[in-house]
Amino acid sequence: MKTTVFLGAAAATALMAGAGFAAEGDTLAQVKARGELLCGVNPGLVGFASPDANGNWSGFDVAVCKAVAAAVLGDASKVKYIPLTGQTRFTGLASGEVDVLPRNSTWTFSRDTDLKLDFIGVNYYDGQGFLVPKSLGVSSAKELDGATICIQTGTTTELNLADYFKANNMAYQPVNIDSNAEGEQQYLAGACDAYTTDASGLAATRAAFANPADHVILPEIISKEPLGPAVRHGDNNWADIVRWTLYALIAAEEYGVTSANLEELSKSSQNPEVQRLLGSTDNLGQMMGLDADWAKRAIMASGNYGEIFAATIGEQTPIGLARGLNAQWTQGGLMYAMPFR
Amino acid sequence: MTESAPAGPPAPPFRLSMLIYDRQYRSLTIQVVVFILLMLLVSWIVHNTVLNLARLGKDINFSFLFNRAGYDIPQQLIPYDSDDTHLRAAMVGLLNTLYVSLLGCIAATVLGVVAGVLRLSNNWLIARIMTVYVEIFRNIPLLLWILIIYAAFTEITPGPREYRGENAREMFLGLFAPTNRYTAIPSVIAEHSPGVLAIGRIEIPWLAIMGIVFFIAAIVLRRWVNARAQRIQNSTGRRPTTWWINLALFAVPPIAIWLIFGLHLEVPELAGFNFKGGINVDNSLVALWLALSLYTGAFIAEIVRAGILAISKGQTEAAYALGLSPGWTMNLVILPQALRVIIPPLISQYLNLIKNSSLAVAVGYMDLRGTLGGTTVNQTGREMEGILLMMAIYLSISLSVSAVMNIYNNRVKLKER
Numbered sequence: 208m209k210t211t212v213f214l215g216a217a218a219a220t221a222l223m224a225g226a227g228f229a230a231e232g233d234t235l236a237q238v239k240a241r242g243e244l245l246c247g248v249n250p251g252l253v254g255f256a257s258p259d260a261n262g263n264w265s266g267f268d269v270a271v272c273k274a275v276a277a278a279v280l281g282d283a284s285k286v287k288y289i290p291l292t293g294q295t296r297f298t299g300l301a302s303g304e305v306d307v308l309p310r311n312s313t314w315t316f317s318r319d320t321d322l323k324l325d326f327i328g329v330n331y332y333d334g335q336g337f338l339v340p341k342s343l344g345v346s347s348a349k350e351l352d353g354a355t356i357c358i359q360t361g362t363t364t365e366l367n368l369a370d371y372f373k374a375n376n377m378a379y380q381p382v383n384i385d386s387n388a389e390g391e392q393q394y395l396a397g398a399c400d401a402y403t404t405d406a407s408g409l410a411a412t413r414a415a416f417a418n419p420a421d422h423v424i425l426p427e428i429i430s431k432e433p434l435g436p437a438v439r440h441g442d443n444n445w446a447d448i449v450r451w452t453l454y455a456l457i458a459a460e461e462y463g464v465t466s467a468n469l470e471e472l473s474k475s476s477q478n479p480e481v482q483r484l485l486g487s488t489d490n491l492g493q494m495m496g497l498d499a500d501w502a503k504r505a506i507m508a509s510g511n512y513g514e515i516f517a518a519t520i521g522e523q524t525p526i527g528l529a530r531g532l533n534a535q536w537t538q539g540g541l542m543y544a545m546p547f548r
Numbered sequence: 549m550t551e552s553a554p555a556g557p558p559a560p561p562f563r564l565s566m567l568i569y570d571r572q573y574r575s576l577t578i579q580v581v582v583f584i585l586l587m588l589l590v591s592w593i594v595h596n597t598v599l600n601l602a603r604l605g606k607d608i609n610f611s612f613l614f615n616r617a618g619y620d621i622p623q624q625l626i627p628y629d630s631d632d633t634h635l636r637a638a639m640v641g642l643l644n645t646l647y648v649s650l651l652g653c654i655a656a657t658v659l660g661v662v663a664g665v666l667r668l669s670n671n672w673l674i675a676r677i678m679t680v681y682v683e684i685f686r687n688i689p690l691l692l693w694i695l696i697i698y699a700a701f702t703e704i705t706p707g708p709r710e711y712r713g714e715n716a717r718e719m720f721l722g723l724f725a726p727t728n729r730y731t732a733i734p735s736v737i738a739e740h741s742p743g744v745l746a747i748g749r750i751e752i753p754w755l756a757i758m759g760i761v762f763f764i765a766a767i768v769l770r771r772w773v774n775a776r777a778q779r780i781q782n783s784t785g786r787r788p789t790t791w792w793i794n795l796a797l798f799a800v801p802p803i804a805i806w807l808i809f810g811l812h813l814e815v816p817e818l819a820g821f822n823f824k825g826g827i828n829v830d831n832s833l834v835a836l837w838l839a840l841s842l843y844t845g846a847f848i849a850e851i852v853r854a855g856i857l858a859i860s861k862g863q864t865e866a867a868y869a870l871g872l873s874p875g876w877t878m879n880l881v882i883l884p885q886a887l888r889v890i891i892p893p894l895i896s897q898y899l900n901l902i903k904n905s906s907l908a909v910a911v912g913y914m915d916l917r918g919t920l921g922g923t924t925v926n927q928t929g930r931e932m933e934g935i936l937l938m939m940a941i942y943l944s945i946s947l948s949v950s951a952v953m954n955i956y957n958n959r960v961k962l963k964e965r
Contacts, residue, residue: 294926301604301929322929323605353820355729360918361926366618369630380822381620382729383912383923397707398728400821440605 234306234438234445235279235496243285246272247305250290252387254411254520254528255311264288267519271309271330271436271453274505278452278497283508292386294361297322300439307449309436311405313363323440327450330435330512332532332541334428335364336406338413341421343400348427352377357390357399364404367430387412401425405432407520407528414525447495455502458484458544459511461535466510473503484547491547502547512542601932610937612928613638619923621914623830627749634924641919642941648837648915649902649945655841656901657894660848665878667853678849685846691907693843698835698911702728705831711818723815725823730830732816732823739810755809762801770794832913836905844901851893855886887960895953899946906942916941 238244248256248268256266264272264286273283291299291310300308301323311333312318314326337356339345348371358365360383372379382399384390391412394402402409406428413419436453438446459465462481464472473485482488486499493499509515516533520526534540560566567577601607613635620630625643628636667678685693708727711717719725725732742758744751773793781787805811816826859882867877906917914922916938925934 294922297926297929298931318929351821353822353824355822360912360923365620365923366630366927369618369620373630379620380729381622383622383914383918385909393702396702396728397709398702 234442235448238279238306242280243287244272244276244280244307245289245305246275246286247289247291247296247299247308247310248272249310250292250386250388252311252408252411253415254524254526255407256288256290256309258288265519267331267515268309268311268436270456270509270515270519271449272307273508274456275307275449275452277504277508278455278501279448281504283504292361293359294385297324297437300324300437303439306445307436307438311408311434312437313405313432314435314437315363318437324437325440325446326435326437327446328435328453329433329541330453331407331433333405333407333432333434335367335403335430335432336409336428337425338394338402338409338422339400339425341423345401345425348425348429349375349377351379351401353379354400355380355382355398357382357384357393357402359384359387359390359404362404363430363432368403371429391415405434407434407526410528411520411526414527419525444495448497451495452502452505454544454547455484455505456512456515457535457542458547459502459506460513460542461537461544464506464511465514466507469503469506480547597932606929606932608933609930610933612924612930612933615928617924618927621919622912623833623914627751634920634928637924638916638920638937641914641916644908644913644919645902645905645915645917646945648833648840648908648913649905651837652840652844652901652905653898655837656844656848656897659841659845660897661852663845663849664852665856667849668856682846682849685842686850690839690843690904691910693839694836694907694910697839698831701726701831701835708732708818708822711823719815723813725816725818727823728831729822730828731834732826732828734813734815734826736811737814739812740808742809755805755811758805759802762805763798766797766801769797773797830913832908832911835911836908836913840901840904843904844897847897847900848894851890851897852886855888855890856882858889859885884960888962891953891957891960895950895957898949898953902945902949903942 246269248264248266251257252266254266256264256268258264269288272286272288276286277283289299289305291305291308296308296310296312297318299305308324309330311331312326313333314329318324319326337348337351339351345351351372356368356379358368358381365381368379368381382393384393387404387408390402390404393399395416402412404412406424409424413422413424416422436449438449458480462478462484464481464484469485472481473487476482476485476487479488483491485503486492486501490499492501510518513535516530517523520528522529530538530540532541534542536543567573598608614633616630617632617634617637618630619637621628621637621640623644624640625647626636626640628640663678663681666674667682669675669678705726705728706717708725708729711719711725711727723734738755742754744753745757746752773790777788777790814825816823816828819825822828863881863885864877867881872880905915906921908915909918909922912918920941921934921938925931928934
């Protein structure tokens with residue numbers, strides 16, 4: 208009797224483990240079979256990814272999820288958003304909990320190689336900054352010697368902070384926090400003198416304060432933080448799909464394709480690049496296992512890169528970020544989509 | 549047929565079927581089969597893990613421990629900076645775990661014994677208060693206690709800057725400054741410092757070593773003095789007065805050190821953003837320590853109460869009949885016997901406390917889970933190795949504590965001859 212129970216348990220374990228194997232392999236086929244894209248996002252960073260009162264997610268990173276879902280599944284709403292903290296995000300991606308991870312994560316060498324991730328591009332060129340209350344009377348990060356600083360643990364900012372203070376021969380006291388929400392609370396409670404993370408994140412965090420004007424972001428940007436969506440290493444076709452979906456959004460802005468004139472341009476545009484992008488000629492989508500209209504749907508989801516930027520984090524929003532490095536290369540920025548050919 | 553083996557002297561020759569049908573062998577057969585299956589399951593799990601890691605392009609490799617860690621740790625008992633290795637970061641975390649566990653075990657024991665004894669008090673109010681304490685702390689999850697106590701510290705106390713300026717707050721007794729980050733307390737410094745004992749980069753002040761040596765010596769001497777008093781009492785019937793010798797043993801060395809080396813207090817002062825000069829005791833450490841002690845103390849109180857109730861009432865009555873006061877009865881008759889009942893469950897409470905200390909991550913106290921299992925795992929992506937190492941370390945801590953406590957248990961348990 209005991210042996211039977213034992214064998215049963217063993218068999219059940221074997222079955223469950225068998226299911227685990229399925230997480231490997233062809234992500235595109237899995238997403239299509241599931242009918243839903245699993246998208247790993249920040250648990251709450253206004254402007255980049257945050258749920259509203261009804262649980263609908265919106266934001267700059269969320270727009271990438273929607274575009275990919277639209278391109279692959281034909282419906283921008285078929286996304287399941289999975290909030291991941293700084294500590295859980297890469298494990299979540301590696302274990303198959305999410306298909307794609309647009310979660311303001313910095314593209315670094317060791318993450319790309321040792322962590323077995325593939326960053327498919329950059330959707331926001333950022334840098335690390337410091338947020339301090341105006342009442343502190345600090346105007347430069349160089350004056351922060353001896354300060355207590357809130358820092359999200361498990362991030363590149365944690366390492367940059369240590370390097371920056373060491374290089375400038377200053378001391379600091381770190382307060383380790385797990386999420387942006389916790390950082391906000393600790394900072395406002397005065398448990399730390401300064402809060403450090405990506406400058407875009409600081410702007411987004413400050414926008415959510417009761418009195419944003421009482422806080423300033425110091426001028427020093429102490430690191431390069433190219434933020435981009437990541438996928439698992441090894442599934443090249445899936446990486447291609449996410450990469451070119453992002454490029455489609457960037458290219459659309461470059462060529463003046465917006466969600467408003469998209470239909471019209473797909474019929475009337477004489478620009479061969481636009482024709483190829485929108486699938487009017489050369490069925491590009493087929494080359495990576497999608498249909499001809501994939502990019503059209505991706506752009507329709509929340510507009511082109513510029514529209515997404517303006518609607519979520521741009522100067523007209525409470526977050527108020529200027530395009531800066533994230534302008535098109537034709538406008539002096541770094542946004543540069545590879546040719547659709 | 550072969551169901552009941554004949555009891556006759558000539559044992560039947562061994563046949564293979566006897567492995568199943570002979571009761572003598574059957575249980576052995578089942579054990580062997582189960583053991584083989586168990587081993588198969590274990591090896592399959594290991595194989596599966598390695599295979600899946602290989603599919604993700606990962607191997608099991610511990611060399612990351614010798615790479616530069618690159619991050620800073622707020623609480624450190626041994627010197628550490630961001631240029632040190634992940635291994636040293638893990639050591640810092642391990643020491644933080646042991647530190648808060650040790651403090652927690654001591655406080656929980658004191659609290660538990662007091663609460664357990666008082667809960668049996670004849671004083672209605674005291675007994676009820678202790679009941680309320682035990683029930684409240686025992687029945688609310690530890691994580692909530694940690695968060696509540698930590699929140700109380702950060703929300704109620706002022707920021708360091710409020711101790712400056714025109715409407716500055718007064719420091720408590722002019723010595724202590726509770727803030728929403730830490731409590732600044734004075735440190736003791738010596739005018740004529742005998743220096744430090746340096747072991748590698750770890751520096752231990754000679755004064756601390758002297759203090760510990762004198763304390764241990766005082767304990768040993770006190771035992772000897774008491775044993776001598778006992779001998780004299782046994783032979784003459786008169787117990788010599790020993791209290792002043794015992795007091796001197798513990799009081800004279802510190803006073804001597806104080807005078808010889810010119811010890812004085814260094815009061816913390818606000819410099820720049822934070823207090824400098826004294827010792828800043830982190831709120832996260834205090835909150836974690838308090839929560840662990842109060843929570844585990846409630847369980848220990850119940851264990852102590854059960855231990856005392858396990859001693860027959862006749863013992864108390866006999867002690868009273870001999871004229872012992874209630875305090876003496878408790879200390880000399882009841883508690884020594886109750887210890888035998890108390891120690892085994894107490895061990896498991898200590899082990900619980902040590903393992904529960906890994907909840908430190910909730911308040912940013914960088915224990916083993918925070919350094920090795922948190923930031924290191926995150927920065928290197930070595931989840932499997934990190935978790936395996938942590939499991940091994942917690943297991944060894946627990947087994948060591950168990951072993952030591954079992955030795956103690958064997959000493960106090962009823963000697964059967």
